[in-house]
Amino acid sequence: MRTIGFLIFCLLVAPPASAAYEWRTFPDEPDQLSLWQDGRQLGNWRISTREYLPLLAPGTWGDPCPPPYPPPQEVVAPAKIESDGTLNFGLDRARLSGAGKHLLNGREVRKEELLQALGPARLTDDSQWPxxxxxxxxxxxxxxxxxxxxxxxxxxxxxxxxxxxxxxxxxxxxxxxxxxxxxxxxxxxxxxxxxxxxxxxxxxxxxxxxxxxxxxxLYKPEQDPDLNKGWAGISWPLLIGGAVVLFVLFGKDENR
CATH class of the missing domain: 3.40.30.10 (Glutaredoxin)
Known part of the structure; x- marks a missing residue:
């Protein structure tokens, strides 16, 4: 009887077991899962970057860290894991050749021939543009x-x-x-x-x-358009020189 009473006492005073962790999906955000425990959101797992962000307070997120409970395997690695650790998403690796090749209209060609057929690069490098x-x-x-x-x-x-x-x-x-x-x-x-x-x-x-x-x-002030530029934008020496030329051509009296 003492043993049974002791067991009952332990059950009564023992802290309740924590509720299981639960991963939940977002209906409007397929790239994220939220981790919950005891009705409280602990953080989010972003599938595309494989990062867990702890929720420190409403609207406040911590730095990426390992989650307290692992996300579902089909989310973390939705692929077959090969013997060498490679994640295989459906390729028949036995049919892959060890070396690459270049094809032009279905015909295997050298790299130089392919580049010549493609012509000069047409893409503008905008990596440094604002x-x-x-x-x-x-x-x-x-x-x-x-x-x-x-x-x-x-x-x-x-x-x-x-x-x-x-x-x-x-x-x-x-x-x-x-x-x-x-x-x-x-x-x-x-x-x-x-x-x-x-x-x-x-x-x-x-x-x-x-x-x-x-x-x-990369701004160059000298290339600015001057919309007010007219007579005021022409230097005085140029104006005087032009006036002299006009006088010589049209202002000289002709002998009759």
């Missing part, structure tokens, strides 16, 4: 895009600027930390993504050109 992101209603975005194409003030950046425009509810900007309430919001970013400038309304091509002058490391 980015301009326009977020807002359709009419506001189109005004900026139109000026970028047609305004002489913005002509120096017509082919040296990566431009993207989005509606405020577009997935690319909606939950990515961008301000989406401008009319429109305009971001200018460095090639590495650093935000160099942001404005929440469009102030015209002149103001935008001034922003681009300041943030563009």
């Amino acid at each position: 980015s301009l992101t326009i977020i807002g209603p359709e009419a506001g975005r189109q005004k900026v895009l139109s000026d970028l194409q047609s305004s002489p003030l913005l002509a120096p950046w017509k082919d040296r600027l990566k431009v993207q425009d989005y509606a405020p509810d577009h997935w690319a900007v909606r939950d990515a930390g961008f301000v989406t309430t401008g009319q429109p919001t305009i971001y200018c970013q460095a090639p590495d993504g650093t935000v160099l400038h942001r404005q929440d309304e469009y102030r015209g091509p002149e103001a935008l050109a001034e922003v681009l002058r300041q943030v563009d490391p």
Whole structure:
């Protein structure tokens, strides 16, 4: 009886076992799983990057770290693991040749012949171009895009600027930390993504050109169009010289 009583006492005073961990899916976000325990969300697992982010507080995430409970195997490695550790997603490796080859119209050729057939590279290297992101209603975005194409003030950046425009509810900007309430919001970013400038309304091509002058490391002032250039833009020596030439040609009296 004492033994039975002792067991009952242990069951009564022992702390309750923790509820099992549970991975849950998001109906509108297939790239993430959330980890729950005892009705509390512990963190999220991002499938594409294979990273777990702990949820420290509502809206506050910690640095990537190993999850306290492993995600489902079919999510972590949705493939067959070969004997050498390779993840096989359906290839018949026995039919793969050890060396690569170059084909042109179904015919095996040398690498040099293939490159010659392809011709010179047609892709522009825009890796060092600044980015301009326009977020807002359709009419506001189109005004900026139109000026970028047609305004002489913005002509120096017509082919040296990566431009993207989005509606405020577009997935690319909606939950990515961008301000989406401008009319429109305009971001200018460095090639590495650093935000160099942001404005929440469009102030015209002149103001935008001034922003681009300041943030563009390849900006060349000597190529700026001078829309006011007329007689005032011509040097005095050139004006005087032109006047002398005109006088000699047309102002000289002819003997009759």
